[in-house]
Amino acid sequence: MSSLIATIKLREVATNQAIQAQVFDGIDQTHLSNWKTKWVPVVQATEARLLAQGAPASVYPQSAHWDWNKKTTAFQNLLSYRMFAVTCAHDTQGLMAVATDVVMHPSRLPDDKGRRALGLVYIDFLEAAPWNRPEHVQPPRYRGVGSVLIATAIQLSLDEGFKGRIGLHSLPQSEDFYRNIVRMNDLGPDTSYPGSFPLRYFEFTTAEAQAFIQGGKP
């Protein structure tokens, strides 16, 4: 089940027009069906093209294995997790799963009183539809999906009493977005991160998060 929580604007690249879009709290079957029938074929086409070109493994889409059906099943009944969707023109444009537990996802940067290990919204998974990403489709259809989801996470952080703090581990292909577009603090490779290689950890402090949602960037 999902509920509409905001109406926002995305930038349609082809026309440079601001197009009305919706943010939903919760991911439902409509979003998942759209992911399965529309996102997955585009990603598979990209992989087939890269294979035909003999491209190195590093350029293959690193989120291609993410299964939003499985994530939704795993997260939907847990209070610690929240899921969000962005839709526009009857298509799902972005999906996000976040964790809101202080014990397993504490803040790492000190607050203005020097305190660490405070609550934050931890972005577990954030993905824009493949037609909004230049590695799949040139030019991409809409810009701003990732930033809308970041702003949604910050708003949730404010609602939860976490004062806007958010954190995440980035896939290598997304580091440039978080470091240079969103301009989050890059705390470097996290050797404690479970997986085959240490992902870099990024975090927004309260002041930076508030600056982002007020002006788009800190």
Next chain:
Amino acid sequence: MSTKRTMTLNLTDAEMAVLEAMAEAKDLTKTGVLRQALRLYQLIDVRIARGEKIFVENGLTKEKAELAIL
């Protein structure tokens, strides 16, 4: 983002003292601390109901010990 409902909570002095200390340490309201406690309790309860065990690891020695859940 979600509709909230109100309840009255009766705590002992000791429980209230812990709640207030955690709220101060975590920069949360007392309601925020209790929400966190409920989330963690549910998360652990679901895993244990599946037959899984919860372990804690010493960050320095990497020694693991099963977390006893009452």
